[in-house]
Amino acid sequence: MNIESRKRELVKEFSPLLEKTTKVSKIWMGVLVAIILVGVYAFFLQLFKGHEVTGMRDNVVWGVYIINFIFFVCLSYSGAFISGILHFYKTPWKNSVSRIVEIITVLSLIIGPIFILLCIGRLDRLHYLFLYPRIQSPITWDIIAIMTDLIGCFIYLYLTFIPDFAILRDHSENAPKWRQKVYKFLAIGYQDTPTQRETLHKITRTMSAMVIALAIVAYTVLAWIFSLTLQPGWNSSIFAPYFIVAGLYSGIAVIIIAMYLIRKYYHLEHYIRKVHFMVGGVILLILSLLYGYFTFSEYFSRWFSHKIHDTNLLNTLFTRYFWQFVLANYIGVLVPVVILFFKKFRSIKSITFASVIAILGLWLNRYLIVVPTLETPYLPIQDTREEFVHYTATWVEWSLSFTGVAAFILLFILIMKLVPIIPMSGIIDYERDNSKKKRTVNPKITE
Amino acid sequence: MEDKKTEKGSTNRRNFLKLGLMSSVTAVAGASIISNLVSDEETKPSGEKMRLLTPDGKIVEVDASNVNKYPEALITPEESRKGIPNRKFVMVIDLAKCKNARKCVEGCQKAHNLDYNEEFMKVQLIQDNPEASPYWLPKPCFHCDEPPCVTVCPTGATFKREDNIVLVDNDRCIGCKFCITSCPYSARQFNWGHKDKFDDESQPYSPETSVPAAEGTVMKCDFCPDMLRQGKLPHCASSCPMGVIYFGDKNEDIVTNGEETVRFSKLIEDRGGYRHLEHLGTKPNVYYLPAVNRQFPLERGFNVEEDIIERYKDVPYVQDLKKQGKI
Numbered sequence: 001m002n003i004e005s006r007k008r009e010l011v012k013e014f015s016p017l018l019e020k021t022t023k024v025s026k027i028w029m030g031v032l033v034a035i036i037l038v039g040v041y042a043f044f045l046q047l048f049k050g051h052e053v054t055g056m057r058d059n060v061v062w063g064v065y066i067i068n069f070i071f072f073v074c075l076s077y078s079g080a081f082i083s084g085i086l087h088f089y090k091t092p093w094k095n096s097v098s099r100i101v102e103i104i105t106v107l108s109l110i111i112g113p114i115f116i117l118l119c120i121g122r123l124d125r126l127h128y129l130f131l132y133p134r135i136q137s138p139i140t141w142d143i144i145a146i147m148t149d150l151i152g153c154f155i156y157l158y159l160t161f162i163p164d165f166a167i168l169r170d171h172s173e174n175a176p177k178w179r180q181k182v183y184k185f186l187a188i189g190y191q192d193t194p195t196q197r198e199t200l201h202k203i204t205r206t207m208s209a210m211v212i213a214l215a216i217v218a219y220t221v222l223a224w225i226f227s228l229t230l231q232p233g234w235n236s237s238i239f240a241p242y243f244i245v246a247g248l249y250s251g252i253a254v255i256i257i258a259m260y261l262i263r264k265y266y267h268l269e270h271y272i273r274k275v276h277f278m279v280g281g282v283i284l285l286i287l288s289l290l291y292g293y294f295t296f297s298e299y300f301s302r303w304f305s306h307k308i309h310d311t312n313l314l315n316t317l318f319t320r321y322f323w324q325f326v327l328a329n330y331i332g333v334l335v336p337v338v339i340l341f342f343k344k345f346r347s348i349k350s351i352t353f354a355s356v357i358a359i360l361g362l363w364l365n366r367y368l369i370v371v372p373t374l375e376t377p378y379l380p381i382q383d384t385r386e387e388f389v390h391y392t393a394t395w396v397e398w399s400l401s402f403t404g405v406a407a408f409i410l411l412f413i414l415i416m417k418l419v420p421i422i423p424m425s426g427i428i429d430y431e432r433d434n435s436k437k438k439r440t441v442n443p444k445i446t447e
Numbered sequence: 448m449e450d451k452k453t454e455k456g457s458t459n460r461r462n463f464l465k466l467g468l469m470s471s472v473t474a475v476a477g478a479s480i481i482s483n484l485v486s487d488e489e490t491k492p493s494g495e496k497m498r499l500l501t502p503d504g505k506i507v508e509v510d511a512s513n514v515n516k517y518p519e520a521l522i523t524p525e526e527s528r529k530g531i532p533n534r535k536f537v538m539v540i541d542l543a544k545c546k547n548a549r550k551c552v553e554g555c556q557k558a559h560n561l562d563y564n565e566e567f568m569k570v571q572l573i574q575d576n577p578e579a580s581p582y583w584l585p586k587p588c589f590h591c592d593e594p595p596c597v598t599v600c601p602t603g604a605t606f607k608r609e610d611n612i613v614l615v616d617n618d619r620c621i622g623c624k625f626c627i628t629s630c631p632y633s634a635r636q637f638n639w640g641h642k643d644k645f646d647d648e649s650q651p652y653s654p655e656t657s658v659p660a661a662e663g664t665v666m667k668c669d670f671c672p673d674m675l676r677q678g679k680l681p682h683c684a685s686s687c688p689m690g691v692i693y694f695g696d697k698n699e700d701i702v703t704n705g706e707e708t709v710r711f712s713k714l715i716e717d718r719g720g721y722r723h724l725e726h727l728g729t730k731p732n733v734y735y736l737p738a739v740n741r742q743f744p745l746e747r748g749f750n751v752e753e754d755i756i757e758r759y760k761d762v763p764y765v766q767d768l769k770k771q772g773k774i
Binding site: 049050051052054056057058059061062119120121122125126128129131132133134136137138139140143225228229230231374377378379380381382383384385386 | 564566569570571572573586595598599600601602603604619620621622623624625627628629631632633635636637638639640641662663664723724727729755757758759761762
């Protein structure tokens, strides 16, 4: 098999994805940019008028922003986790999804921390975190963990991109000059020689193990922001593993949705196959069961031991937040479980649907962890002006939340314009391995 | 041969020690350079000289920038971290005497330049169990010995002093609100938007007065250290007409409400003093005397503005009273 000609073939196959922008995707990008522009306006409004424009007040001091923060950061950690595992084990079908996972990881890790910045009252004093650091504070741990994770993930993502940059550099003669220059710069002289390949594989494998470890640490610290306080709804020893499972749950769900959309709009049925959805569906099933189990344990022990402050919290959850609680913790778990449990229900569409439900349920679950707890402190909220008692997010907060999602999708589309969403080097590696096996050991292994 | 080896080993160790020493010296030097830079920024020599009379009758000339611009009772943010020497401040609140007159709230608001709706001191209506009779509970910051708010602060903007007081330095606060969520007593407030009073420059900011407040930062009850430095009671204690709030020094074992001065330990011992939510392990420095042998019926507390009564509408007892048409 001639590797060079195969590379050329692949570049030819994928170059329409990189260079052509269809009308539909232009409209999409326009809509996303519009959402982001409104968000930018909302951001400046908040910057100049202060946090008064949000729904947060003295009792509920953290709102939708911190929920988005947990959501995106968890998404990123789970992405790192899954991607690390994908890389570590040589699964044959991993190639088509690995890049999707990596991009999700890095993008959500960029967008997530922006939401925590929106929570901060004095952005002009952000550097105080480094000028006057206090290592005792879980926030400091979180900053260290997130920054380490961000750097680690960036290195990891870049490592996985290098071989493709090299292929694109060598085989995109027809592409515009700037593109060629970008590829040449980013490929950092990678020539795909056996020694280079060997070294790169080794580094990437080491990094993938590191990224898994980093994800677990960073996740745990994030959960500790809540569980190390004394608040009745937060002070729970299972929060760290609970957050990890919940994050993986949302991570898998987002990957499935991304696979569905990419497969549909870029016509990649040849690469993203039914088997990916089936495997994803089974993993989602396992995680939804685990997540449901953790959620149950968390609330059941509170309900059974009925300490007075836990009871007050549960009262809030079951009165004011009754429907949200049902949607988040019943529908959000049971619907995916039922869809995924029975083999005959499993189809590409139904699995994607289950993922959407899982994500919405999980977001709502995070909301129910943050807001009702703050509305039910140890000392009942009294002697406070009426409008400070309960929390409702304002349009500014919603707008900025949607901006986060829009920016995520837009950046995803833009990265897909830079490198093919299916790693070409992975295809070549796979084929090379196969042809070697054919020649040496057992020709029956290949499909 | 072996001698050589050990020699080599020892030189290695010596080198290692040297290296360690060197690096620590550089670290110290670096840190001091940084701190010098910081302090340089704070006091730029103005070139302007001032003549001052020292206590022993000599006239000295100093640079104008070295003269503390703060009035006598005002302490700079840096100095405010130390606390008043040899003091351990403590507050005792006699629940039997409280009738929700709200003079403590108003006195505090006036002194700290707070709006009508902002209160460092809140008065809660607490009913311990369905059989117990409800009582009014004035709730300042508890200035805990194990303050969760201080532990979680990422910049050291809130700190615990040697004299038991927990303060907020709003020059340092970045407004992450983590302290608000970690305080189990909901003692902290946030400045959500800009207000004209924040621009008031008639007196420089001091964490000891909490005035002027700043947008996007946290504030709370500060035990009025500016008053304590003058040997006066905090504003809440001095403005309470019933003498509910006793304030004093644990070291001297004395507390006073302005009228009577009593032994702190004896007061707590005789009257069954307790701390609120003791089981949380925060070790508050505010003690309560239980609401027994009350001086006023609870209903006297509803002798306040309509909108204040509205703030207690979620309390079951108040709902009952409303049903009966008593308020």
